[in-house]
Amino acid sequence: MRIEVPSWLRRDPDTDVDHDYLTEEEIDVLPDGVFYKRKATLTRHRFVKATILVDGFPVVIEMVDNRGSWQFSAAAFSKLRGRLPAEVAGVAGVAEEGLLALLGLADTVRPEGVPLPPSRVRHPQTYDDVVGLYRDYSDMEKQGHFTDDSPDIDRLRAVIAATPAGSRVVDLGCNSGAFGARLIEENGCVVAGVDLAHRLLIEARRKGVKAVRAFAERTPFRSGAFDVVLCCELLEHVLEPDLLLEEARRLVRPGGLLVITVPHAAGEWGEHDVPYHAEHLRAYREDDLNALVHTHGFQVTQMLVHHYGHTAPQELVMSAARYR
Numbered sequence: 001m002r003i004e005v006p007s008w009l010r011r012d013p014d015t016d017v018d019h020d021y022l023t024e025e026e027i028d029v030l031p032d033g034v035f036y037k038r039k040a041t042l043t044r045h046r047f048v049k050a051t052i053l054v055d056g057f058p059v060v061i062e063m064v065d066n067r068g069s070w071q072f073s074a075a076a077f078s079k080l081r082g083r084l085p086a087e088v089a090g091v092a093g094v095a096e097e098g099l100l101a102l103l104g105l106a107d108t109v110r111p112e113g114v115p116l117p118p119s120r121v122r123h124p125q126t127y128d129d130v131v132g133l134y135r136d137y138s139d140m141e142k143q144g145h146f147t148d149d150s151p152d153i154d155r156l157r158a159v160i161a162a163t164p165a166g167s168r169v170v171d172l173g174c175n176s177g178a179f180g181a182r183l184i185e186e187n188g189c190v191v192a193g194v195d196l197a198h199r200l201l202i203e204a205r206r207k208g209v210k211a212v213r214a215f216a217e218r219t220p221f222r223s224g225a226f227d228v229v230l231c232c233e234l235l236e237h238v239l240e241p242d243l244l245l246e247e248a249r250r251l252v253r254p255g256g257l258l259v260i261t262v263p264h265a266a267g268e269w270g271e272h273d274v275p276y277h278a279e280h281l282r283a284y285r286e287d288d289l290n291a292l293v294h295t296h297g298f299q300v301t302q303m304l305v306h307h308y309g310h311t312a313p314q315e316l317v318m319s320a321a322r323y324r
Contacts (some may be wrong), residue, residue: 001052001055001057001084001233002052002053003052003053003054003103003104004052004053004056005050005052005105006032006033006050006051006052007051007105008033009050009063009070009105009108009109010103010104010105010107010108011108012044012068012069012070012108013035013048013065013068013069013070015065015068017035018035018138018143019035019036019037019046019143020036020037020040020142020143020144021036021037021144021145021147021150021151022036022037022038022039022144023036023039023149024038024039024310027047027049029304030048030049032048032049032050033048033049033052033089034046034048034049034282035047035048035065037173039144039147039149039150039151040149040150041151042151042152042268042308042310042314043268044066044067044268044269044273045064045065045071046065047062047063047064048062048063048064049061049062049063049064049066049084050063052080052103054083057083058144059079059080059083061076061080062281063076063103063109066097066110066116067116067119067273067276067277068107068116068119068120068121068276069110069116069117069166070105070108070109070110070241071110071111071112072096072109072110072111072160073112073129074112074113074188074224074260075159076113077086077096077099078101079121081099091182096111097111097131102151102213104164105216108163118128119134119275119276121275121276121277121278122278123278123281124239124278124281126289127215127238127239128166130196130215130238130239131196133278133279134195134196134197135198136196136199137175137195137196137197137200139175139176139190139199139200139203139263140175140176140178140205141157141175141176141177141178143242145178145312146178146182146195147178147255151308151309152308152315154306154308154315155261155314156178156179156182156304156315156317158261158304158306158317158319159179159183159232159259159261160179160182160183160186160187162188162257162259162317162319163183163189163228163230163257163259164187164188164227164228164257165188165189166187166188167187167189167190167226167228167257168189168190168192168225168226168227168228169183169189169190169191169192169194169208169227169228169229169230170191170192170193170219170221170225170228170229170251171191171194171209171230171231171232171233172193172194172216172219172229172230172231172234172244172247172248173194173195173216173232173233173237174193174194174195174200174201174204174209174211174230175195175197175200175203175204175210176200176203176204176207177191177193177200177203177204177207177209177211178208179208179232180193180204180209180211181204181207181208181209183222184208184209190210191208191209191210191227191257192209192210192211192212192213192221192226193209193210193211193212194211194212194213194215194216194219195211195213195233196213196214197214198213199277201213206234208230216234216238216244216247217238217240217243217244217247218233218243218247219247219251221251223250223251224250224251224252224254225235225251225253226234226251226253226256227253227254227256227257228256228257228258228259229248229249229251229252229256229257229259230254231244231259231260231261232256232259232261233258233261233262234260235262235284236262236263236269236280236281236283236284236294237279237280237281238281239281241282241292241293242296243269245292245293245295245296246296248296248298249296249297249322250290252322253288253322254322254324255321255322255323256321256322257301257315257320257321257322258293258298258319258320258322259317259319260289260293260316260317260320261315261316261317261318262284262289262315262316263280263283263284263303263314263315263316264283264284264285264312264313264314264316265283265284265285265288266285266312266313267310267312267314267315268310268314269283269314270283270312283284284316285316286303286305286316289303289316289318290303292316293320295319297322297323297324298320298321298322299320299323300319300320301320301321302317302318302319303316303317303318304316304317304318
């Protein structure tokens, strides 16, 4: 029996390649080797299709990039075994490792549940590192994060619901302006923003966000200029959260709101993910976030916990009023 596997499966996943959220129909026509995530499925992992030839017969399976390592799911193993000749499937069925060895992938692909290798991720240490990391950051909206069938659309809806109509808003880490554009359209807000990625700033301005290039910890706006400060998917990224919170307090008027969204420490992007995620420097639980904002003059008014279909909590959405 002759088995052929794609050469790229014999190397670790390319962590610099981006992905889109796709429907089943879009995935069906997608070429091999293109990273994607599934619509309506919120997961840390990227998927990719791979075609394995068994005596020239193509067997399409789905691989997972689990924090920089290829991983076979139990379902993918089952599908592949079903396509192999009976005598081979019987031997390889004793253990998934045996099937990987048969395919010549034992050194690069892991079954589910096998511990991951130590992380090779380097987290930013200086503000120059931060500039380099986010210079070409991806556009969350173009990836499909906030379309109506996106698995994390609830995050956007929660932010819109927390922001009073007609507010003056500053979006710290505004990306391409997805939050700001919705607030302008649905709540009649006036929105400013800051980010480090030039092309994302251009997109944000095109959507009506008055966006400038700056660190979120040191913005050019005057004190007390805003009714609402947004820190959406930002607090886990910054080198010095205390500086960010002090800047948020400076920017918002007394009695104004701070709205924060962060991955939950217990979830897919939480504590166990930080060592494998160059952009995430820390993770938060409810008590952590409550204590942090209170130290900087904010009183929590609402704390939402989103599960997105998982058992463990995945996301925190918090609103807090400036009390001093």
